[in-house]
């Protein structure tokens with residue numbers, strides 16, 4: 001059996017940050033649907049253009065497109081021991097699709113971790129995000145600034161902001177989270193898979209809580 005972790009939480013709750021820590025610790029594939037869609041930016045196809053347009057507005061990509069992309073990705077060899085899903089599933093239909101997909105491989109979700117954060121903090125954290133140019137490091141101008149303002153600590157290059165981290169798109173994504181994605185909390189709770197973690201703590205404290213929650217699940 002593989003280990004399949006769903007990381008849930010509003011934008012800014014720290015899903016990406018925690019996924020990177022977990023990936024190192026557990027040796028699993030980090031599958032971020034948002035990252036896969038952003039990678040389509042360089043493509044010039046009708047689908048890629050539609051995806052870019054929806055993303056820029058903070059809207060969701062249609063389920064068929066998203067589910068198909070996940071299906072293809074988890075068939076690759078680096079997903080063999082399991083996957084950390086970051087930003088997927090985002091609604092009930094995607095959650096049901098994922099359950100069915102994993103069942104085809106005699107697999108199932110190990111745990112669904114919800115990183116809990118209130119709306120105002122979520123907006124500030126998301127709008128304040130800045131990335132190194134290689135996207136390997138993420139800072140926050142309010143909560144986790146670089147040593148020198150606007151500059152990456154490691155390569156010394158100017159930091160960049162994701163183009164969908166503008167106020168309007170951020171608020172739209174956060175609203176969609178509370179209307180469409182938050183109901184998934186009950187979906188996973190009903191299945192006994194939910195682990196609730198307070199995301200309004202230091203990165204390391206959240207990471208310890210996440211790892212403890214997964215360890216408990218694996219021992220059950």
Ligand code: AMP
Nearest residue numbers: 033034055058059060061066087088090
């Ligand atoms: P994220 O980086 O997870 O905030 O995702 C960025 C954007 O990618 C979202 O605002 C959506 O447009 C798109 N996206 C990512 N994951 C999904 C998903 N599971 N379903 C639909 N759209 C998604």
